[in-house]
Amino acid sequence: FGAPPPAANDPMWGYFTAIAGQDGEIDAEELQRCLTQAGFTGSYTPFSLETCRIMIGMLDRDFTGKMGFNEFKDLFVALNGWKQNFMMFDQDRSGTVEPHEMSQAINSMGEDRYRVSPQTLNAIIKRYNKGGRIYFDDYVACCVRLRGLTESFRRRDTMQQGSVTFQYDDFILSTMAI
Amino acid sequence: FGAPPPAANDPMWGYFTAIAGQDGEIDAEELQRCLTQAGFTGSYTPFSLETCRIMIGMLDRDFTGKMGFNEFKDLFVALNGWKQNFMMFDQDRSGTVEPHEMSQAINSMGEDRYRVSPQTLNAIIKRYNKGGRIYFDDYVACCVRLRGLTESFRRRDTMQQGSVTFQYDDFILSTMAI
Ligand SMILES: [Ca+2]
Ligand SMILES: [Ca+2]
Ligand SMILES: [Ca+2]
Numbered sequence: 001f002g003a004p005p006p007a008a009n010d011p012m013w014g015y016f017t018a019i020a021g022q023d024g025e026i027d028a029e030e031l032q033r034c035l036t037q038a039g040f041t042g043s044y045t046p047f048s049l050e051t052c053r054i055m056i057g058m059l060d061r062d063f064t065g066k067m068g069f070n071e072f073k074d075l076f077v078a079l080n081g082w083k084q085n086f087m088m089f090d091q092d093r094s095g096t097v098e099p100h101e102m103s104q105a106i107n108s109m110g111e112d113r114y115r116v117s118p119q120t121l122n123a124i125i126k127r128y129n130k131g132g133r134i135y136f137d138d139y140v141a142c143c144v145r146l147r148g149l150t151e152s153f154r155r156r157d158t159m160q161q162g163s164v165t166f167q168y169d170d171f172i173l174s175t176m177a178i
Numbered sequence: 179f180g181a182p183p184p185a186a187n188d189p190m191w192g193y194f195t196a197i198a199g200q201d202g203e204i205d206a207e208e209l210q211r212c213l214t215q216a217g218f219t220g221s222y223t224p225f226s227l228e229t230c231r232i233m234i235g236m237l238d239r240d241f242t243g244k245m246g247f248n249e250f251k252d253l254f255v256a257l258n259g260w261k262q263n264f265m266m267f268d269q270d271r272s273g274t275v276e277p278h279e280m281s282q283a284i285n286s287m288g289e290d291r292y293r294v295s296p297q298t299l300n301a302i303i304k305r306y307n308k309g310g311r312i313y314f315d316d317y318v319a320c321c322v323r324l325r326g327l328t329e330s331f332r333r334r335d336t337m338q339q340g341s342v343t344f345q346y347d348d349f350i351l352s353t354m355a356i
Contacts, residue, residue, distance in 0.1 A: 029308075049308075050228050057305055065304035120351040126243035127235055127355045130207075130227075142354075149353055153346055165343040168331055173298040175327055175353045176320075177305045 012076070016069050025066035028053040040079065044095050044136040051141040055079075057178040058148035082143045086136055096133035099125045105139075106146065114150055114162070148178040190254070194247050203244035206231040218257065222273050222314040229319040233257075235356040236326035260321045264314055274311035277303045283317075284324065292328055292340070326356040 019034045020026050026034070032052040041047060047055075059071040067075070085108070087093075089101040097105070103121050116124070124146075128138045152174040156164040166174070197212045198204050204212070210230040219225060225233075237249040245253070263286070265271075267279040275283070281299050294302070302324070306316045330352040334342040344352070 048228070050226075053305065060304075065307070114346055116350050117347045120347055120354070123351055123355045126238075127231065129243070145354060146350070149350060150346075153344075153349055157346075162346045163343055164346075164349070165341055166331075168292055168328075168335075168340045168342075169295045169298050171331055171342070172294050172324070172327060173301055176298070176323060177301045 012073060013069065016072055023066070025064070025068055026056075026072060027066050028056050031055060031067065040083075041136065043093065047140065048137050051137050051144070054141050054144045054148075054178060058144045060177070078144075078147065079140070082140055086139055090136075096135050097139065098133065099129060102128070102134045102139065106142075109143070109146070114154070145178050149175065152178075190251060191247065194250055201244070203242065203246055204234075204250060205244050206234050209233060209245065218261075219314065221271065225318065226315050229315050229322070232319050232322045232326075232356060236322045238355070256322075256325065257318070260318055264317055268314075274313050275317065276311065277307060280306070280312045280317065284320075287321070287324070292332070323356050327353065
């Protein structure tokens with residue numbers, strides 16, 4: 001409920017239904033196939049299944065493990081932004097960016113009290129680098145998780161104070177699915 | 179500092195140093211190679227690099243992205259426990275367990291106020307299943323993350339009340355590295 005029915009003349013609707021199949025929703029395997037066939041990653045390595053599962057985890061607020069049409073469109077907008085950002089830094093098209101470029105990219109995403117400290121940036125880069133470089137697939141996985149976790153946090157930070165009290169179960173629910 | 183120097187007669191020490199190489203610490207690629215060569219996963223598919231990175235993230239409290247000897251031994255103990263648990267459920271040795279078996283396994287790990295609700299269990303299983311089954315690699319990734327997140331939470335829950343107030347930056351630091 002809540003969302004209006006998708007316009008039949010939306011150019012992405014036919015595309016979505018072709019991928020989603022009978023159940024009308026897209027799971028991680030379907031999403032991976034779709035992004036690969038659409039050539040979304042261009043000359044970069046296609047997205048791993050793991051990254052596609054994180055993408056679904058970010059948007060899947062009802063925890064069905066699948067994505068509907070509106071979530072699918074949201075994801076495309078976000079992915080395009082991250083891709084542009086990555087390509088801006090990856091000027092030699094090697095498919096990787098350097099840690100300091102990743103730091104800049106992450107810093108440019110947050111604002112005000114939702115910006116991370118140098119220590120946290122450093123921990124993130126340690127987690128997502130391979131041999132000192134960050135590949136496109138890992139970069140996107142990192143962006144998706146950071147956005148999903150930040151949105152979870154903000155939804156609970158109703159006074160916008162930059163702090164949230166979590167019960168254990170809610171902490172695990174907010175963090176394990178992404 | 180803090181940890182006593184490893185006993186030279188510890189049978190795992192020679193093994194550790196052979197893998198760790200010059201820097202005396204193990205990164206995700208070295209860990210993957212080591213667990214594969216040691217035949218740890220037996221007839222199951224070897225651990226993915228992603229799962230090995232999560233393993234390091236769980237134990238790497240100083241955020242170097244690498245693991246020292248004592249962390250390496252802790253990991254082996256934990257991995258053995260999870261493997262035994264998994265094999266107990268995977269009686270037909272298909273390499274997968276069913277969602278309700280995964281629920282039982284996760285429930286048997288927590289106690290008291292560190293136990294998750296049915297809704298959270300459901301979300302976790304949605305996240306870690308492939309085609310309705312949970313593979314060993316994903317099972318271990320799930321266990322590692324759940325343990326790491328729970329330990330992070332507990333360290334901050336000094337009054338043991340089952341609730342923690344997180345600043346945004348600390349929330350991201352606690353969750354993104356695992
Ligand atoms: Ca579908
Ligand atoms: Ca580059
Ligand atoms: Ca089985």
